[in-house]
Amino acid sequence: MTEIRDAVTCRNCGQPREATTLDKFGWCERCRRVLVARATIAARVVAAIGLAIGAFIVFARVDPGPRSLILWIILLVAIYALLYKVTQRVSFEVFRARGVKPPES
Numbered sequence: 001m002t003e004i005r006d007a008v009t010c011r012n013c014g015q016p017r018e019a020t021t022l023d024k025f026g027w028c029e030r031c032r033r034v035l036v037a038r039a040t041i042a043a044r045v046v047a048a049i050g051l052a053i054g055a056f057i058v059f060a061r062v063d064p065g066p067r068s069l070i071l072w073i074i075l076l077v078a079i080y081a082l083l084y085k086v087t088q089r090v091s092f093e094v095f096r097a098r099g100v101k102p103p104e105s
Helices: 029-062 069-098
Strands: 007-009 016-018
Touching: 029 069
Parallel strands: none
Antiparallel strands: 007 016
């Protein structure tokens, strides 16, 4: 087994890693991948729910005409993108603060 030069431990899993491979918060690449995957799933779910609610409101209540339909669709896509980005960032920080189960070796 080789020794890791300038070893520091990951703040999440506690495994020794090289200092240059950790991010600025002290997380290793493997733990960060798990964190990003969880935040992405949460963001997609929230954005899809927001899109469904927005589409229901537009098509059930507003009833857009054929000329304004493209504008409403663009608005719904923008709502999805905004909800996705905001939720991904917030859930990333929440999950990081709580910690995630380290990936299996």
